[in-house]
Amino acid sequence: MIRVTIFEDNKHLRETFQLLLETSPGYTCAGAWSNCNQLIKVLEANPCDIVLMDIEMPGMSGIEATKAIKKHLPEINVLIQTVFFEDEYIFNAICAGASGYILKSTTPQGYLDALKDVSNGGSPMTPGIARRVLELFKTNLQPQQASDEYGLTNQEKKILQQLVQGKSYKLAADALFVSVDTVKTHVRNIYAKMHVHSGIEAVSIALRDKIV
Amino acid sequence: MIRVTIFEDNKHLRETFQLLLETSPGYTCAGAWSNCNQLIKVLEANPCDIVLMDIEMPGMSGIEATKAIKKHLPEINVLIQTVFFEDEYIFNAICAGASGYILKSTTPQGYLDALKDVSNGGSPMTPGIARRVLELFKTNLQPQQASDEYGLTNQEKKILQQLVQGKSYKLAADALFVSVDTVKTHVRNIYAKMHVHSGIEAVSIALRDKIV
DNA sequence: GACAAGCTCACCCTATTTCGCTATTTTTTT
DNA sequence: AAAAAAATAGCGAAATAGGGTGAGCTTGTC
Numbered sequence: 001m002i003r004v005t006i007f008e009d010n011k012h013l014r015e016t017f018q019l020l021l022e023t024s025p026g027y028t029c030a031g032a033w034s035n036c037n038q039l040i041k042v043l044e045a046n047p048c049d050i051v052l053m054d055i056e057m058p059g060m061s062g063i064e065a066t067k068a069i070k071k072h073l074p075e076i077n078v079l080i081q082t083v084f085f086e087d088e089y090i091f092n093a094i095c096a097g098a099s100g101y102i103l104k105s106t107t108p109q110g111y112l113d114a115l116k117d118v119s120n121g122g123s124p125m126t127p128g129i130a131r132r133v134l135e136l137f138k139t140n141l142q143p144q145q146a147s148d149e150y151g152l153t154n155q156e157k158k159i160l161q162q163l164v165q166g167k168s169y170k171l172a173a174d175a176l177f178v179s180v181d182t183v184k185t186h187v188r189n190i191y192a193k194m195h196v197h198s199g200i201e202a203v204s205i206a207l208r209d210k211i212v
Numbered sequence: 213m214i215r216v217t218i219f220e221d222n223k224h225l226r227e228t229f230q231l232l233l234e235t236s237p238g239y240t241c242a243g244a245w246s247n248c249n250q251l252i253k254v255l256e257a258n259p260c261d262i263v264l265m266d267i268e269m270p271g272m273s274g275i276e277a278t279k280a281i282k283k284h285l286p287e288i289n290v291l292i293q294t295v296f297f298e299d300e301y302i303f304n305a306i307c308a309g310a311s312g313y314i315l316k317s318t319t320p321q322g323y324l325d326a327l328k329d330v331s332n333g334g335s336p337m338t339p340g341i342a343r344r345v346l347e348l349f350k351t352n353l354q355p356q357q358a359s360d361e362y363g364l365t366n367q368e369k370k371i372l373q374q375l376v377q378g379k380s381y382k383l384a385a386d387a388l389f390v391s392v393d394t395v396k397t398h399v400r401n402i403y404a405k406m407h408v409h410s411g412i413e414a415v416s417i418a419l420r421d422k423i424v
Numbered sequence: 425g426a427c428a429a430g431c432t433c434a435c436c437c438t439a440t441t442t443c444g445c446t447a448t449t450t451t452t453t454t
Numbered sequence: 455a456a457a458a459a460a461a462t463a464g465c466g467a468a469a470t471a472g473g474g475t476g477a478g479c480t481t482g483t484c
Binding site for chain 2: 085086087095097098099100117118120123124126127130133136138163164166168195196197198200201204205207208
């Protein structure tokens with residue numbers, strides 16, 4: 001029997017979750033609350049295995065609540081359930097110790113599956129969220145490696161430097177004493193070699209990889 | 213139609229995957245190989261959307277192959293499929309650029325679902341793997357401090373982050389669930405606050421000052 | 425209640441970028 | 455000498471970015 005406590009400020013949703021849990025064999029609702037007042041006391045008084053946590057709530061946010069739970073009752077798993085797709089929330093939720101992060105568009109069965117996953121030691125995530133997690137992972141803790149500079153030629157690197165300085169094609173052309181069309185050609189080749197489709201992307205990668 | 217190329221040294225498994233793909237509507241097998249010889253040439257000659265990659269193979273490993281693919285053909289998504297549950301493999305696979313990591317115990321339908329998820333921009337992961345990823349994330353990550361920030365508001369910072377990721381106005385608008393015109397307005401305000409006149413300049417400065 | 429700040433959206437117009445193609449000249453490599 | 459790579463240049467289209475103006479809505483403060 002998986003005991004679930006709900007924190008969700010939307011009354012309709014909260015009651016729907018409660019009903020879903022109570023009517024599903026193997027699940028039970030250990031409480032349903034609209035905010036995180038007396039969070040720890042409430043959880044101590046009503047033991048549960050998993051907390052289904054909304055992020056946006058009046059008062060203490062779901063993220064802060066997750067931190068508090070993992071600090072005082074670390075054996076409880078927290079499943080974040082929200083509409084937010086933004087990196088900042090995902091990032092903070094993970095760092096706070098969430099055991100899963102699913103979007104609110106999930107189906108009823110999706111919720112039950114997710115809770116089951118958590119109960120089995122897994123961390124269910126909406127695939128789109130998982131993609132963001134992997135990318136955050138890569139960009140945040142990948143040791144910077146010596147980049148091969150994507151095989152850019154000297155002139156291409158000079159052009160790229162001009163772009164990094166915020167120059168337009170025309171200004172870059174003047175600075176390097178070539179025609180605007182030549183700059184265009186080089187830029188096209190740079191994009192192809194770096195597999196990007198805009199100056200912003202190229203500059204972003206160039207700075208990250210310290211090419212320039 | 214999702215075109216999938218298979219790299220798997222086990223003959224039986226390889227042929228099973230191939231059969232599964234060819235008999236499932238919406239999927240097609242663009243090739244099935246027992247090793248990564250001529251990896252890039254093979255992929256260039258047989259275009260595909262997703263590579264289903266085994267880790268343990270004679271010669272080049274699936275991790276190295278993933279790195280090579282993301283370097284030369286970054287548009288191709290790599291779905292890792294293996295028996296290894298160890299952190300080291302998971303970590304390296306993510307850093308190599310994998311778009312998903314599933315264990316071999318998955319059901320046939322599980323493979324199709326995972327491929328569909330990847331095709332939709334998600335990153336399917338076995339829940340247990342996801343748990344490991346989250347924990348690796350938490351233990352390996354130290355939040356960094358931002359600096360000045362030019363008095364940008366929260367929304368403006370989010371927009372700027374989208375630009376840094378190389379998104380166009382349209383894609384940034386979609387990601388933040390606002391209209392393109394709203395993005396334009398924010399971008400205009402960002403430029404004014406940062407005293408720049410192009411996205412490249414803004415991104416350049418943002419990265420240099422670690423605003424994002 | 426008035427006010428400011430922040431977020432949202434729309435319309436219009438111009439400049440720039442992106443990307444397709446082709447092509448010549450110079451330099452380097454084989 | 456032949457071949458390959460690099461640099462140069464041009465043309466045209468379609469897409470995107472940049473900038474001006476105005477305006478409605480919400481939230482929080484005085």
